[in-house]
Every structure is written in structure tokens, then in C-alpha cells.
Amino acid sequence: MSENTINEDLNNEISENQETASENMVTEKSEVEILKEELQKEKDQYLRLFAEFDNFKKRTSKERFDIFKTANAEVISALIPVLDDFERGMKEIEKSENNELFTGIQLIHNKLNETLRAKGLKPVEVNAGDDFDTDKHEAITQIPAPTEDLKGKIVDVVETGYALNDKIIRFAKVVIGQ
Structure with missing residues (x-):
């Protein structure tokens, strides 16, 4: 074998190795990209x-809060007639001469009012x-x-x-002047 043939074989082999190496690099690049x-x-x-x-966490938290408020509203709405009865009873007891009874009932009434107020209940003025x-x-x-200035306005609550x-949660029931 001549030296030229050996050089050509080496050059061909090097070229093939370079092509294979570049193909492997392309394959590696595409794998890296993938x-x-x-x-x-x-x-x-x-x-x-x-x-x-x-x-999901925010929505669940809001739903829990809404359920709590709704349950609270139902209980408080059920207690409003009791509060009304208390007020009517206090007016009648106030007419009597028994001050100790009136004071005791007034204390219970105030405690009920404060408890409901703490839960967010407020009377509409x-x-x-x-x-x-x-x-x-x-x-x-x-x-x-009764007077001209009360036409279309509230006369009595x-x-x-x-x-x-x-x-x-409960509208004030009123009488209107015509």
C-alpha cells in the first residue's frame, strides 16, 4: 500500500468519524431539545x-364562610320574634308596679340584645x-x-x-301618609 492510499483511507475514516460525530451531536441536540x-x-x-x-382552596373557604353566615342568619331570624315578644312584655311589665320584676326582665332583654348585636344583628333605624x-x-x-309634610313619608313604625x-333580614313594617 502506498502512502497516498493510507492517507486517503485515514482521511475517509476521519471524515466518516466526523460525520458520525456530527450526526450524534445533532441527535443529542434534538434529544436535549425534546x-x-x-x-x-x-x-x-x-x-x-x-x-x-x-x-379550589379559596372557593372552599368562601363557601364555608357563606354557609356559616347562612346558618347564623337562620338562627337569628328565628330569634327576632322572641325579641319582639320580649319588648312587648317589657312594655306591659313596666306598667305594673313591680320594679324588681321589670329590672330582671330588662337585664335578660339587654343580654339577648347584646348577644344578637355581637353576632351582627342591628335594628334598622x-x-x-x-x-x-x-x-x-x-x-x-x-x-x-296628618300634616302636609308627611305625605309619602313614614307616619308610624x-x-x-x-x-x-x-x-x-326583616323589613321595618311602616304606615305611610297619603
Whole structure:
């Protein structure tokens, strides 16, 4: 074998090795790119799943709070007639001469009021002469206005209205002047 033939064989072998090496590098690059794409895809799925879970926690927390408020509203709404009866009873006991009885009932009434107030119950302030507001009042009847300035306004409050956490749960029942 001649030296040229050996050189040509070596050059061919080197070229083939370089081509094989470059093909392997291309294959490795494409594998790296594929792995990067898969990693990015997994990261994206993870972030979406994390965001979905965070939204689930917030929604569940809000639902629990709403259920608590609703359950509270039902119990307090059931206690409002008891509060009304207490007030009527206190008016009658006040007419009697028994001051000790009146003081005892007044203490119980105040405790019930404070407990309900602590749970968010507030009476809706309504006075004779106020404008009639359908968002807070329920007109049960209309009577001729005693004075000209009471036309279309509240003449008398028959039953107190109540709001629970700024939401009306019982409208004030009022009489309106015509």
C-alpha cells in the first residue's frame, strides 16, 4: 500500500468519524431539545395544577364562610320574634308596679340584645317623618297624612326591621301618609 492510499483511507475514516460525530451531536441536540420541551410542558402543567388547587382552596373557604353566615342568619331570624315578644312584655311589665320584676326582665332583654348585636344583628333605624325606602321598609297600610309634610313619608313604625351584617333580614313594617 502506498502512502497516498493510507492517507486517503485515514482521511475517509476521519471524515466518516466526523460525520458520525456530527450526526450524534445533532441527535443529542434534538434529544436535549425534546427533554427541554418536555420539562417546559411539565412545568406548565405543574403551574396550572397549583393555580387550580389555590383557586379550589379559596372557593372552599368562601363557601364555608357563606354557609356559616347562612346558618347564623337562620338562627337569628328565628330569634327576632322572641325579641319582639320580649319588648312587648317589657312594655306591659313596666306598667305594673313591680320594679324588681321589670329590672330582671330588662337585664335578660339587654343580654339577648347584646348577644344578637355581637353576632351582627342591628335594628334598622326608622323614625316618623323619614322618607319611605323600599330597600328597608315594608308599607303595611296608608293613612291620610296628618300634616302636609308627611305625605309619602313614614307616619308610624309598626314593627322594627333588622339587618344582619348590613343585609336586611326583616323589613321595618311602616304606615305611610297619603
